[in-house]
Amino acid sequence: MGKGMIIVLNGVSSSGKSTLAKEITKLLPDFFTFSIDDYDLVIEKMEDRDNQRLIPIETEYFYYRNVAMFSDRGINVILDQILHDPITLQNFYETLNxxxxxxxxxxxxxxxxxxxxxxxxxxxxxxxxxxxxxxHQQEIYDVEFNTATQSITECAREIVDRLESDTPLLGFKKSLEEFASSKVLSKNNN
Known part of the structure; x- marks a missing residue:
């Protein structure tokens, strides 16, 4: 069994990721949306946030490992999430490389x-x-959209077209290489 495809929608809050994910599933019914916001609800139920009884590991650590488990079983997922800090990037690249x-x-x-x-x-x-x-400061994307100027349907269609094309998906690999080289540079500068 091959690994399931992972479509990563990265953008700031309110940029249109959730709406786009829903539209993609209309065109690709064998894909499932896996939102970091929804996943955080699982973590929240485990914790007692009112009393600061928190899991001492960032949510993304577990989130990306769950993504890998789905993919390992051949499940295609759409990630609705934000690569918002260095720790998140590290979890993302190390887990899904x-x-x-x-x-x-x-x-x-x-x-x-x-x-x-x-x-x-x-x-x-x-x-x-x-x-x-x-x-968006360090990622190299396979596809990029402006959801204020392009319709969600156009964006979803372009994603499907990109998946169906013969052009290799290199955005993640190039971003990972940039991330790895910047970590080496920052270690050498310390």
Whole structure:
């Protein structure tokens, strides 16, 4: 049994990842959405956050290992998540370095992010903008979208077309190489 394909939707909060993931599953019914927000609900149920009784390991550590387990069993997944800090990147690259990955950058202009945060009412205002200082700064994507100028249907269709093309998926591999070389550089500078 081959490994399941992993479509990674990376973008700041309110950029359109969840909506895009749902649209992709309409076109690719053998893919399943696996959201970090949903996974965090599992962790939250295990913890007692009111009393600061917390699992002392970042959620992403477990999340990416679960992704690997699904892929190992031939399950195709769409990750709705944010590569938001160095620890998350390290967990992402170390855990999934041997898996088939389509790395997708989901972008949205600041003004639209602010509007979406306001209209949704379930987001901390300014969260998306604060994430922009890290998100998209080091990734090399196979496909990138601006969800304010492209329809979600267009974006999903382009992802399907990319998966069906003969062009190799190199975004994750190139990003991993950049990450590894930057870690070596930062160790040598210390």
């Amino acid at each position: 041997s898996y088939p990955i389509l790395l997708v950058g989901v972008h949205c202009p600041v003004e639209e992010l602010e509007r979406r945060e306001q209209s949704r009412g379930d987001r901390q205002i300014g969260q998306a903008i604060s994430q922009l200082s890290f998100v």
